[in-house]
Amino acid sequence: MGLGFRKNVNIIPGVKLNLSRSGHSISLNSKGMKYNISSRGTRITYSIFGTVIKKIF
Numbered sequence: 001m002g003l004g005f006r007k008n009v010n011i012i013p014g015v016k017l018n019l020s021r022s023g024h025s026i027s028l029n030s031k032g033m034k035y036n037i038s039s040r041g042t043r044i045t046y047s048i049f050g051t052v053i054k055k056i057f
Contacts, residue, residue, distance in 0.1 A: 007019040016027045018038075025038030036043045046055045 005019075005021050009017045009019070011017055014029045016029070018025045018027065023039035025036055027037075028035040032047055032049060034043075034045045036045075043056065047053065
């Protein structure tokens with residue numbers, strides 16, 4: 001089993017920087033929405049509170 005590297009840094013509340021060997025990303029979070037920018041592209045996730053319904057773009 002190989003060893004991996006991953007580091008998460010909270011810049012300010014709601015903004016997280018993720019560092020790993022496979023790539024870096026930044027996540028912007030608010031209630032009900034997550035916006036992620038990475039080397040793989042941009043991803044937006046919406047959710048409705050109290051349900052398991054999620055919409056991923």
